[in-house]
Amino acid sequence: MRPVYPFDDAATARAVVDDTGTVVEWNGGARRLLGWEAADVVGRPAARLLAGGDGPGSFTPRDERWSGTLTLCHRNGSAVSVWVLAHHRPPEGDGPGHWLVVTPLRDDRPHSPDDPLERAELLQSPCAVAIYDDRLRLRRMNEAMADVLGLPEENVRGLRVPEMSGRPQSLDIERHLHHVLTSGRGDDVRTYLPIGGDGHRYAWLARMAPITDDTGRVRGVCVAAHDFSEQYLARERLQLVNEASVRIGSTLDVVRTAQELADVCVPALADFVTVDLLDPQEFGGELPALVTAPVRLRRIAHRSLLPNTPEAVIKPGQVELYPSLSPQADSLVAGRTIVVSMPSDELQRWLTWHPERADRVREYGIHSSMSVPIRARGLTLGVAVFTRHRRPEAFTADDVLLAEEVTARAAVCVDNARRYSRERETALALQRSLLPRSLPRTAALRTAYRYLPAARAGVGGDWFDVIPLSGMRVAMVVGDVVGHGIQASATMGRLRTAVRTLADIDLAPDELLTHLDDLVLRLAEESGGEGSGTGEVGATCLYAVYDPVSRRCTLARAGHPAPVLLPPGQAPRQIDLPAGPPLGLGGLPFESAELDLPEGSVLSLYTNGLIESRDRDGETGHRLLTETLAGCADPDSDSLEETCDRILGALLPEAGSADDVALLLARTQGLPASQVATWDIPADPALVAPIRKQVVQQLDRWSVSGIAFTAELVVSELVTNAIRYGARPIRLRLIHDAATLICEVSDSNHTAPHLRRAKTFDEGGRGLLLVAQLTQRWGSRHTAEGKTIWAELPLYEADL
Known part of the structure; x- marks a missing residue:
C-alpha cells in the first residue's frame, strides 16, 4: 500500500495490451490471478493467455470499452474463468493505442454486519449512488449507478474509479475521493466526460460525503452523481454565443472575419468548419437576390481539430462548383440549414459525384454535417459547413439553433467587411486616378x-x-x-x-x-x-x-x-x-x-x-x-x-x-553656366538686329543652329515688345538643355501681355500670336522686379 494513497495495486488484476495484441504491462494482481510473473508475459502475445480457443469476438479498436467473461490459462495449467473490463485508449503521438484490461480480485478482509459501509441505506435512492471503502475501491452501488456505468455491480465490485472508467479525467475524481477520505469533509465535483459504453459525454455533479462508524472514524466515501448535462450544454451555448459576439468582427476584413467564425466554432461546436462565400464579380459586382444551383463558391476560411486541416479538399482562395445534389447548394437555394448524417442517400449521392471528398469522409470518419447559409440584410453571402468526426454524437436541434445564431452574427460582420472593402476599393480607385x-x-x-x-x-x-x-x-x-x-x-x-x-x-x-x-x-x-x-x-x-x-x-x-x-x-x-x-x-x-x-x-x-x-x-x-x-x-x-x-x-x-x-x-541638379546666356538689352529698337545676330552665334556654339531661324523670330518679337511696351532694364536670357531652348525676356513693367486677334488692316498686334504659333509653350510670370515673358522651342526641330 502506498504511503499517501490507500491503493492496494494487487487488489485488481490489471494488464495493458497494445493494438498489436502484445502485453506491455502486468501488475501484481494479474500475477495473483494467473500465477504468471511479468517477465513471463510482457512482450508476448496476449492470445497465449486464452484457454480453450476463447477470444474477444468484438474486441476491436473501434470499441472504446468491452466487458465479458474470458477463460484464461493459469500458470499451473488450470483454466480460470473471469469477468474482465477493457478500456481502449487512443494513441498518444506516434505510438500505438492500447487496451487497459482489469478485473477485481476477491476481498479477503472480513466484513462485519455492523460495517457502516454495509449499513448504508442510500442504495434505493433514485440518484446514482456508489460507496467506496477506505482503499477507494467500489464496495456497493445502486441500480441507478449501474445504469450510468453500464456495468453490473457484482462484476466491478472492488475496482477503483480509473479502472472502471478508463478515462484520464477519472484520476481527478479519485483525488477528490481521497481528499474526502482523509479530511472527513464532503466535496462537490463537476466534470464533463464520457461515462458508460456509448461514448457520449455527460456533465456530472458528484456530491461526495464521508461514511463514518460509531466512533467517528472515516471508513469510506459515498458518491451521489447528478446528471446536469442539459444545464451544462445550455451554458456552453450561451458562452459560445457570447464569445462569437466578442471575437467575430474584430476587423473590417472579409477573410479575417470568416476565419474568426471558423475559429470560434472549433472545437466548441464542430470538429471541422469551412466558410465559402459567393464572389460578387461573377454576378456583375453585386450579389444576386436569388441563388440557383449549381453555385460557384470561393473558400475563404476553414479550421479543424487536426493539424494542417487534412479534411479540406480545397484551400482558401480556391473556387469550387457545387451541384444541386450537394448540401451546400441545397442550403443556399432553400435558404435554410441542411443537416445530413452518414449513412444517408442525400450525402451518398453528393459523395459519389465527388470521389475525392468521399475518400476524406471515409479516412477521417466524418459522420455528420450541417450547412448553414450566411445571410445578411436580405442577401445570401455564402455558406458555413460544420462537420463532426471526433465527437461521436450527431448534430441536434439545439446545435442547429446555436450554429444559426453564431452564423447570423458573423454574417452581419462579413457583410460589413464586404461593404467596407468595396467602398475602400472605390475610394482607392478614385485616389489612384487623382x-x-x-x-x-x-x-x-x-x-x-x-x-x-x-x-x-x-x-x-x-x-x-x-x-x-x-x-x-x-x-x-x-x-x-x-x-x-x-x-x-x-x-x-x-x-x-x-x-x-x-x-x-x-x-x-x-x-x-x-x-x-x-x-x-x-x-x-x-x-x-x-x-x-x-x-x-x-x-x-x-x-x-x-x-x-x-x-x-x-x-x-x-x-x-x-x-x-x-x-x-x-x-x-x-x-x-x-x-x-x-x-x-x-x-x-x-x-x-x-x-x-x-x-x-x-x-x-x-x-x-x-x-x-x-x-x-x-x-x-x-x-x-x-x-x-x-x-x-x-x-x-x-x-x-x-x-x-x-x-x-x-x-x-x-x-x-x-x-x-x-x-x-x-x-x-544644377544647370551649368555654359548652358545659359544673358544679354542686357538697350531700349532702342534699332539694336534688335545685333541682338538677333548674337543669339544665332550662341546657338551655333551650342550646336543647335537648326532652330536658329525660329529662335531669331521669337527673340525679335519678344525683345521688340519689351522695348515698345516694357520698362528698363530689359534682359534677354537663353537656357538650353537636352530637349528644349527657352527664351526669356524680362523688364520692370508689371503689366502682363495678352494674346489678341489683330484686324485685317492693323499694323501690329500679331507678335505674340506669331510666338504662340512658333513655340510649343509660352507664357509670362511676375517677378519681384516686374515680369518675364518666356517661350519654349523643342530642340528636336533642329534635327529635321
Whole structure:
C-alpha cells in the first residue's frame, strides 16, 4: 500500500495490451490471478493467455470499452474463468493505442454486519449512488449507478474509479475521493466526460460525503452523481454565443472575419468548419437576390481539430462548383440549414459525384454535417459547413439553433467587411486616378516617391506632385486633407487640381497657399450645407519651387511638417521654415523662405503619417527620418528608390500605418553656366538686329543652329515688345538643355501681355500670336522686379 494513497495495486488484476495484441504491462494482481510473473508475459502475445480457443469476438479498436467473461490459462495449467473490463485508449503521438484490461480480485478482509459501509441505506435512492471503502475501491452501488456505468455491480465490485472508467479525467475524481477520505469533509465535483459504453459525454455533479462508524472514524466515501448535462450544454451555448459576439468582427476584413467564425466554432461546436462565400464579380459586382444551383463558391476560411486541416479538399482562395445534389447548394437555394448524417442517400449521392471528398469522409470518419447559409440584410453571402468526426454524437436541434445564431452574427460582420472593402476599393480607385501615376523627368530634379493608404482607417487625402514650371524651374508639393474616405479623396483631387492651375500662372509659394486657403474656405462652406454652418474641411500643404539655374529653392508651408534636407557631404537637418496656419482658417498670412541648395542635395517631403503614430511622437519620427536619410549618400538617382524603402521600413510598423503616408524624395541638379546666356538689352529698337545676330552665334556654339531661324523670330518679337511696351532694364536670357531652348525676356513693367486677334488692316498686334504659333509653350510670370515673358522651342526641330 502506498504511503499517501490507500491503493492496494494487487487488489485488481490489471494488464495493458497494445493494438498489436502484445502485453506491455502486468501488475501484481494479474500475477495473483494467473500465477504468471511479468517477465513471463510482457512482450508476448496476449492470445497465449486464452484457454480453450476463447477470444474477444468484438474486441476491436473501434470499441472504446468491452466487458465479458474470458477463460484464461493459469500458470499451473488450470483454466480460470473471469469477468474482465477493457478500456481502449487512443494513441498518444506516434505510438500505438492500447487496451487497459482489469478485473477485481476477491476481498479477503472480513466484513462485519455492523460495517457502516454495509449499513448504508442510500442504495434505493433514485440518484446514482456508489460507496467506496477506505482503499477507494467500489464496495456497493445502486441500480441507478449501474445504469450510468453500464456495468453490473457484482462484476466491478472492488475496482477503483480509473479502472472502471478508463478515462484520464477519472484520476481527478479519485483525488477528490481521497481528499474526502482523509479530511472527513464532503466535496462537490463537476466534470464533463464520457461515462458508460456509448461514448457520449455527460456533465456530472458528484456530491461526495464521508461514511463514518460509531466512533467517528472515516471508513469510506459515498458518491451521489447528478446528471446536469442539459444545464451544462445550455451554458456552453450561451458562452459560445457570447464569445462569437466578442471575437467575430474584430476587423473590417472579409477573410479575417470568416476565419474568426471558423475559429470560434472549433472545437466548441464542430470538429471541422469551412466558410465559402459567393464572389460578387461573377454576378456583375453585386450579389444576386436569388441563388440557383449549381453555385460557384470561393473558400475563404476553414479550421479543424487536426493539424494542417487534412479534411479540406480545397484551400482558401480556391473556387469550387457545387451541384444541386450537394448540401451546400441545397442550403443556399432553400435558404435554410441542411443537416445530413452518414449513412444517408442525400450525402451518398453528393459523395459519389465527388470521389475525392468521399475518400476524406471515409479516412477521417466524418459522420455528420450541417450547412448553414450566411445571410445578411436580405442577401445570401455564402455558406458555413460544420462537420463532426471526433465527437461521436450527431448534430441536434439545439446545435442547429446555436450554429444559426453564431452564423447570423458573423454574417452581419462579413457583410460589413464586404461593404467596407468595396467602398475602400472605390475610394482607392478614385485616389489612384487623382494621384500622379508617374512623376515627370526634369533637368532640375531626380525624384522617387511612395504612397501607402492607411491600413485600417481607409483611404485619406494625402497627395504629392512634381510640376514643371517655366525657366526649367520645378515645383514640389505635398498635402494632406483632414479625414478619410471618399470625401477626403475627392477634396484632395480638387486641391491638387487647384495647385497645378495656380502653379501654371507662376505664383510665389506664399501667394499660392493664400489662394489655396481661400479655396478650402469655399469648400468648407459648400460642405456645411444650408444653415448648418461651416463644414469640416481642412488641409495642410507644403509648396516648394526649385530653380536649377540659380540653385535656389523657395518654400512655404501651411501647417505641414517641415521638410528634411540632406546636403551633399553633410548631415541631414530639418529646414527652418515658418509653420503657417493650416488651410481653411482664413485671414492669416503665409510666409516663404529661400535657401541655396548645392547640386546633389536631397529634399525629403512627406505627410505626418510617416513620422507620427500612436506609439511615437513627431520628434521621435523626425529623428528616425534624419538617421535613415543619413545613409543616402550615393548620387546615383536609383539610390533614391532604395532610400524610400529604407525610410518606410524604419518608420512604419509591419502591420501598416494607421494614417496615409506620402513620401517624396528629390535630388537637385544644377544647370551649368555654359548652358545659359544673358544679354542686357538697350531700349532702342534699332539694336534688335545685333541682338538677333548674337543669339544665332550662341546657338551655333551650342550646336543647335537648326532652330536658329525660329529662335531669331521669337527673340525679335519678344525683345521688340519689351522695348515698345516694357520698362528698363530689359534682359534677354537663353537656357538650353537636352530637349528644349527657352527664351526669356524680362523688364520692370508689371503689366502682363495678352494674346489678341489683330484686324485685317492693323499694323501690329500679331507678335505674340506669331510666338504662340512658333513655340510649343509660352507664357509670362511676375517677378519681384516686374515680369518675364518666356517661350519654349523643342530642340528636336533642329534635327529635321
